[in-house]
Every structure is written in C-alpha cells, then in structure tokens.
Amino acid sequence: MKRAGLPVLSLIGVPMRRAALCAVLLLCAASLVATGGTPALGQSNGPIVKPGDTRGTGFHPLSPLLRLFGVDNNRRTRLREQRPKQRIQPRREPVKPVIVEVPKDADARVVLVVGGDLAKDLGEGLEATYSEVPSVRVDTLLFADEGLTTEMGGEIADRMQGVVQGRRVGAIVVLIGSADTRDFTLAGGAELQFRTEAWADAYGRRVEALLAAARRQRTPLVWVGLPPPKGRERRANFRYVTTLIKDRVEAANAIYVDVWDVFLDEEGGYTSFGPDVEGRRRRLRDNAGVGFTWPGKSKLAFFAEKAIARVLGSSGAFAFEGVEDDPNFVVLTGRIGSPETELAGAEDARNAPIADTPQYRLIVQGVMLPPASGRVDDFRLSAP
Template identity: 30%
Template sequence: MSKTTIHRIVRLGIALFAGASVVVTALPAGAQEPRERKTILEFFFGKRKPREVAPEPQIRKPRTVTRKKKATTTVAKTPEPAAVEKLADAKVVLVVGDFIAGSVGEGLVAAFETTPGIRVERRTNGSSGIVRDDYYNWPESLPGLIAETKPALVVVSMGANDRQQMSIGGVKEKFRSEAWTKEYEARVARIATLAREGGKPLLWMGMPAFQSSALTADMTTLNNIYRAGVEKAGGEFVDIWDGFVDEEGKFVTSGSDINGQQVRLRGSDGINFTKAGKRKLAFYVEKEIRRLLGDAAADGPGLQGDLKDLVVATPPVEDAEITKTQPISLADPALDGGTALLGGAALKGSGKSLREKLVEKGEIADAPLGRVDDFRLDKTATP
C-alpha cells in the first residue's frame, strides 16, 4: 500500500472521529444514556433480577356511621310535697340526743313538712351520750335547750356511744359492771325527769339493731334500762327494734319502708341510716306525736284564729226515741208475704213454700204467661 493511500485512510479516520465527537457533544446532557459498569460477579454470573416487592395492602378506613341517638325515656318522679308555712303558734317538737337522734330528727322534719301546726327543732350532738358527761353533759344542757325552744313535746334518743367505761367518783368502771349499770340507770332517770319538767310529754326512742352482733346484744340491755327509767318518770318508750330486723330478730340492711316497698335502710357501715331508714325511724315516733298533740298535728292549712270557734260539737239527745225493728231471717221465703208492703194486706197461702210442694207432692208452679215452657191450652188465662 502506498503512503498516499495510508495518509488518506488516516485523514478519513480522523475526520470520522472528529465528526463523531461533534455529534456526541451536540447531544444534550439529558439525552445521553449512561452505561452501567458491570462488576466481576455480574460479568461471570450475569446481573441479578431486582427483587419484586409486593405492594403494601391498602387498609380501608372504617366508614363513620352517624347513628341517631335513641330517645331516652325519663321516668316521672313523684314530686315531693311542698313545704307548708308554719303557723305562728305552731307547737314545737324538740329532738335531743346522739347521731341516732339526728337521724330521727331529720325524718321528723320530712314527716311534718306539710303540717303547719308542728315545727321540729333538732338539738343533737352525734358523738355525745350518757356516759361521757365530760364531753357533753346532757343534764346540764337540757334545761337551757327546753327554755330556748319551749317545746310542747320532747323526743330523746341516745345510747349508741355508751359502750365504754364510765368515770364514777374518779374510778373507771367497766361497761355493764354492777357499779356502771347502777350509775347509768340513775343518769337515765335524771334526763327523763328533766325532759318531763312541767308535765311535757316525753318520747324516748329505743336503740335499733346494728350489724355487729356484740353491739346489738348490748343495745337490748340498754333498751331495758331506758324503758324502765322513762316509764317511771311518766314518759313513753318507743320501741323500734322490729322495724330493722328480720323474722328471726337478726340485723337487716334492707327492708320495708313506710309504704311497704323494699329499700335499703342502713348504710354500708351497718350503723348509720339511709334517707328511707331515717324516715322509717321517724314513723314510729310520728304516730305517737300525732296522737299526743291531736289537732295541731293535722296536715293542711287547718282552722286558724277565730274560725276554730265555729266548730260546735253537739252531743246526742239522750231522750231521742230509737226505732227498733225485728231481725229478718235469711231463710224467709220470698213468696210468703215478703214482697208485701208493711201494713198492707197479707197474702193467704197454704203455708207451704214452692220448694216444699215440689219435694213432697211433685207440684210445680205454672210458668209465666208467654214463656216458652208455658204449655197451657188457654193462653189468655192468668196463673
């Protein structure tokens, strides 16, 4: 090959190379396809196919459903009786004692809420009693309370806090010892006498049963002391024991209220009372108050002022002639003159009733004219 030919080939190659470079550089950067270099492993074993990743499942959000609210049925409650304004001369019922007296006092306020002639005054101390006169001395306080409230009737209830030793002349006497019992009886009699001063009626409400069997047993003993001391002073002992025990005499948490409905009467501690229990406590005392105070305990507005004089009770006339009638036997037959007016002409008969004629002779009375069993030939004839 000649040198001229070789030169031509070289120049042609240089021209082609220059043209190719111009074309490459003329292309935009984004149009160039970069080559990926193969690794040695890819060169020998080939390129691994990319691992297909399963698409994540789309979780459908729960559809929010707006439900219509059901119309709530409200049970109509029995409206409580409206409080009645008390009369200016309303008789005062004074309630004194411990926390049991506080419960009965609350129940009495509800009991006489609609009674204008009765006003309930409560002067109680929940932790007081007859034993601890150093904490609260009822014999010293009671005359002042009576002078302050001027009650027509006094209600006393205390003793639930008295299961403890008593200080007598500087000596601590154990509960229910001989000396303790003797002093306790004397203190009960003193309180009862002070409450009865001036001849006022006294109602001493006894202790109820409690959840503790030991406490319940002690309350029965104390109730006997209260009954004896109060009745000796001329007062009345109100026994409430049966209202808070079952048929076997055991403590009950729930029982009948004053309307006979089964309700909860005592608190979870087995000592205090619920609202229904307080009302039941007062029920026993309320009956005696209404009996002792008479017309003042009548519900409603009542008669006031000079209107009371318009009510005149006329005694029966002693010489009034009373007409007496002879008793009538239930066995009298209706057809033996029983349908005749008094003073009218008596019907004469054979002296035997229709039943006797049927039994003895087999005779029966003719059916009334026109009835289906009337078999007489002459239909115009009267029986």
Template identity: 30%
Template sequence: MTVWRRARLALIAVVAGCAVLITGLAPSGIAAAQERPRTVLEMLFGGGTRAAPPPRVIRKKVIRKKPSVRKKSTVSRKAKARPKARNAAKKQTASRNSSARASAPQIAEEAQATKDANAQKVLVVGDFLADSLADGLDALYGDNEMVTVESRTNGSSGLVRDDFYDWTKNLGPILDEEKPAALVVALGSNDRQPIELGSATLSLRSEGWTKEYEKRIAEIAETVKNRDIPLIWVGMPSFKFERMSEDMVFLNDLYRKGATKVSGQFVDIWEGFVDANGSFVYSGPGVSGQQVQLRNSDGITMTSAGDDKMAFFAERAIARVLKDGVSPAISLSAEQLPNMQLPPLGNAANAVTAVPLSIDDPALAGAETLLGGGTTRGFTLEPSPRDRLIAGNGTGEVQGRADNFTWNKKTGAVVPDGESIAYRGTLDLNAVRASDGIKPPEEMPSIVDAIIEDWAEDNEAAKGDAPAN
C-alpha cells in the first residue's frame, strides 16, 4: 500500500468521526445556526452572540356569521309586508343599513311616544308602493305631534287576485279597528293580469275586465264612504317598462273616477317621476329641489327619496282633511282667562309685514275657493287704501301729491279766493284772479304767410343796404 493511499484512508476516517460528532451535537448546531453574527462594536467592546427570536406565527381569526332568518311578513299593524322585488332591490344596502334597521323599532316607539293623545291618524293601505308611501309620510309627519301614520300594506296584493288577498272584504274590519281620520290608498302595481271570474278568464283591459275592476274600486270607495272617512287615492307612477306604464295610465283613470264619485280625492303623482317628454326616469328633483335617485335599479320600486316625493304629493290632499285638527288644542284655566291677550284687530290691506311661509307649504299650491267665493275678511276700524280712495280722502295725505284728494271734498269747481286748490308754484293764482285773467297767445300764422313775411323782410333789408344815386 502506497503512502498516498494510506493518507486517503486516514482522511476518510477523520471525516466519518466528525460526522458522528456533529450528529450528536445537532440541537446545539441548530441553535448555532440561528445565532446572528457579531457586529463590529461587539467585537471591539465585547458582548456575546444573541439567539435570533423565534419565528412569529400569525393565525387568522375566522368569524363565522350566523345565518339570518327572515320572518314571513303578514298584513298587520306592527309588521308591514314587502314584496320580493323590493327586498331584492334593497339587498345591496342591507349590510350597510343593518345597524339602522336594528334600532328602527326603538326609534319608531320613541316617535310614537312624542305624539299627542289627540293626534289624528292617517291610515295607508295597499301594495308595496303604499308601503313606500307610508314610509315617506311617516318621515314627513315625524315632527308633527298632532298627526300619526299607520300602515296596513301587503306588497303583493291588488284588486285582481282577491284569492290571494281580498281588499274589498278586509278593508271594512281594518277601518273599524284603526278608526283613522283619513284613509290613503295606493293599489294597482300588481294588477296587470287577467281576472278569474268563476269559469271565465277576463283579459287585461278588456271590456269585461274593466267593468269588474271598476266594480271592485267602487266597493272600496263605498266602504270608506259608509264610515264617513275621507278617501285619498294616490295614483300609480310610471315604470321602466313602456307597456307597464301604459297600463298604469289606464288604471289611474279608473282610480280617479272611483274616488271622485264618492267625493274623495285623487292624487296624481305621474309628473313627479317622468322627464319633460313624459318618459320614465331613474333620477329627478327631490323634495329639496336637488337631483336625487328616485327609483331603484329594477325600475319599479322606490328609493328613500322616491318615498319622500310620493309623500310630498299626498301631503296637500291630507292637509285638506286634517287642517282643522293638526294643531294641538289650547285650553286655558279660569285664572289664565283674565290675562289672555287677543291679537290686535287689523286689515290685511293695511299690513306692512306678513308671517313667513315655507316654500313647501301645501297652501301655496293654489287657492281653495274660487275668486270671491265667500272669503272671510277680518274686522277692523281702520279703512283700507281702497276705502280711502273711494271716499275721496286719498292715501298719502301729502299736499301736492297726485293721490292727495283732501282739497276737493266733493264741492263745486269754484272755491273761495282764500282757499288754494292746488300746490302753489311759480304762478300766483290770487294775482291772476285780481287781473283780467290770463291772455291767450297770439294766433300763429300759416306756413305760407310766414314765408311771404320772411321774404318781405329780406327785401326791405336789401333796399336799406343798396347805395344811394
């Protein structure tokens, strides 16, 4: 065996021994591998190595949500039914409004607690648009302690499918239970379908269908009239689909006839949800005048701004029947009566100031009576400017003004010399009376005489300038 072979075998043995030694010291070797190298400052000033911190393990917390359970809506006073279309349209905002919805019953109870004991009730009945109208009216009258809004709505109901929900049968008991001061009806959005009448099927807008539908409208109107409750029927708006909008125009005409036949009011909201050409729009002016989104993406249901706009149209009709009771009654004790002060008597014609009016006041939409039709006038001892003019007393009472008629006093045209009849200016009337009067000016010559006279004067002047012979 050569020397090089022996050296090679010795080297292999040394390497094998080192491997065994390293295997036995594996934990310390791993710890050494985790040690960071010493810095220059530690080399110069001392300091050992420090073990690297153990790796940080981040565990993601998984939050499991409980499945939401939706209770089935029924036609009741406390829970209002919403159609599937309305729920689908508002599904995208459900998570964002979950906290607000959770506190909505508490807010509603607090709002009801602030209402006056004598508050008049406005009852809203109908389909899912009636539900939107009720939400708008509830927000509108939220600060009015003398008006409360209740709703009895079924989102999928109508006047066609009386097998699903029969309004002509159920409305009477609802009115007897609620005893409202006014009833607001909004129906028709689900009625674009045939009427099953016995074994016959009446197609939409046919002669038989129209006759039966008018009969059902009349039954509702008579139910309200027999209980002496003011009826306010709110018409349908336009919809995204053209054929649907055409049918709503047809139905609105039937609602108008049925409501006015029993001295009810029909509220036309069509113009509030179309453009200048009468076409459907998703957005338009809101009750504040700003451009807002009125309809949801389905082109059928309303947004919150649309709810408010529907209520804005219905407010004037409601104010007509509640105008005698929207303010709380004033009761004075016997001790307060002697100190009660009445407002001063006055005439509107003499007023220099007026009470500010809100720009959205329903009274600004137009007069309630015809011109001169029994309008009342406040009693006053002070004559109006019109009365003073008729009596010849004038209004300004300033000498020399055109409206100062105090000098005339219904006497003759000739007055004594000592009393002036007009404002004294540059002409002294007393001096004119003492003289022969004012002499008229000389008569003006004709144009021909003026030319001849001017020609003669020129000839005389020419003669005077000529040299003598």
C-alpha cells in the first residue's frame, strides 16, 4: 500500500509507528512497576506522582496509556490516617469505704431499720453515720422484694413488734413501699386493683398497723418517704404511694421524713446526679434508677439522722427517757447538751429593756419611734 509516496507497513490494521509507540510506553510502564516507581539515579529527587495521589496538580506522564488500558486516573482516593480507636472507660461508681465501728456500749440504744430493698441502702448509710457513736447501734429488719402488698405484707407489723420486745430500741426507722405499686390480695381472697379507693383504704390500714405496733412498744417511729425513681410512670406510682403513707404517718403524729425533692433536679425532674453530703456533685442513684450508690446512701441517711436526732439527740448519747403516752415529741430542755431544766429566756434572762430608752418605749410600751428626716419611715409631707 502506498500513500503520498511513502511506504507504510501495517500490522493487523494498526500503523507501525503507533505500534512502536505503544511498545515503548509498555516498556516504560513495566520498568516503573519493576522498580516500584523509583526514579533512576541522576533524576530529580522530587516526589513522584502516583495514580490516585491527590498531591500537586494530579498530572501523570502515563495518563494516556492508563486511559488506553481502562484505568481512570481522575478517580482518586484520599488516604486517611487510621487512628487507633480510644476505648471509653466506663465511669466507676464510688466504692463503699471501709467502715470501722467503735466498740458499742453495753446499754447502747438500737436504731432498728425496717423495710424492703431501699431500707437496706438506708441501713448501710446509718451504720456509717453512727459508726463512731458508742451509744447507738444500727440493726436492720429487712424483707427483700417485699412490701405491704406482698404475701408477707400483713406480717411485717407483727414481725417488727416481736423484734422490738425486750430490747433497748431507741427508734424505729421505716422505709418501705417500692414494691407496692401493684395489685394485692387480702387475707380473705379479695383482689384489690392498684390506685382504686379500696386499695388505698387497705394499704392505709397496713401503714397504720406498723404505726400501732411501734406505739404499743412505746418506741418512737421515724418513717422515711420513698425517693423519686427513674421513669415517668414509675415515678407517678411512687408519688401516689408515698402520699398515702405521709397522710397516715402525720395523722398519727409520727415523724415523717420527706426526701422526694432532695433527689430531683432544679426543674423537678429525675436525675442520677446531685450534691452529696459534702456538696460535691456525685452520682447518687444506681443504674436501675431506684436504689442508691454509696454517696446516695450517705445522703439518704443524712436526712434520716436529722429526724432520729429529735429522739436520741444529735449524737445519740442523750436519749430521752420517761415519756410513755406519746413518744413522738420534741424536747426543749437541753437533751442534746447539759441536763438543765430551765428554758432559755427564763427569769434569769439577761438584756432586759431599760426604762426611758427607745428600746423600752418600742418593745414594752409599744410607742413608735419618732420619724427621722429622710428615713424610709418618714411619711410626713414636705412643705411646698
């Protein structure tokens, strides 16, 4: 075949010049692959642009050849450095400290904690509170997974009275009700549905049975209300039960400790965290949202101890004796300190008003002090 006077050879329909160019390019590509893309000695030490490299302009000398063989150099992949994943360490709840109790006195008064699962948390907190008080010992009468609506509900009052009899019990502390948000069956077989009027009446009678058992033993009783749990529905049920308990306890002139708002946030919602007894923000509630962590137990016991102090004194060392008809009382005659019998402000009171002084005229005679010009109580009209 001749064209324009120049002999041109062909190989399977492809001009020889193009075939030779392809062969040269193939040899170059094979050389780069064999050497791993390392430039020859004497070449520039600058970076070699590799297929898929995003640095620079993206120019590659073999781009036409790569496109000929179906390699698209325009599709680039970004190489990202893979950082090792950080393992998130779960937050550990504070460990219960080692409680070392001092030896208790032979005649130490007993604080008897009675109730269900939450009473166990309260008992541990009170044990730590009174661990260094030799005149007070904390005992517990616990009913796991029980309440006033369970099978044992009708026996708790009798069991408590049997424990108190013949012992030097200074105060009974009750915390119960977390297992009572349910229907329950009376001894005669009657089924009572939760939140009905019949349920409330029967439950109130069982609360009153506990109060009556303590009164028969002439033992002061402190009833700690339920704390708010996690979950809106459960919280509403706890609130219903603790309201019924509070009404019965206060009607019997017993001491009721309301801890509901203590474990809520500023907006009145549930929170697992809050200030502990030292004011530090700590996790107070357990994962289930009903029980307590150790800081929460200590905080619960802190409020219970303030009520117990009304009976045993701030240290428990000066238990009041001799009141038989109504053990739930507040003493005003120095039970916490020295045993004086005179109230503050008696006949020997100091700082009595002196006659013919502004203090005497104001406090004794009831005469208003004369207004001073410019003072806020000067209501005289100024001259025009």
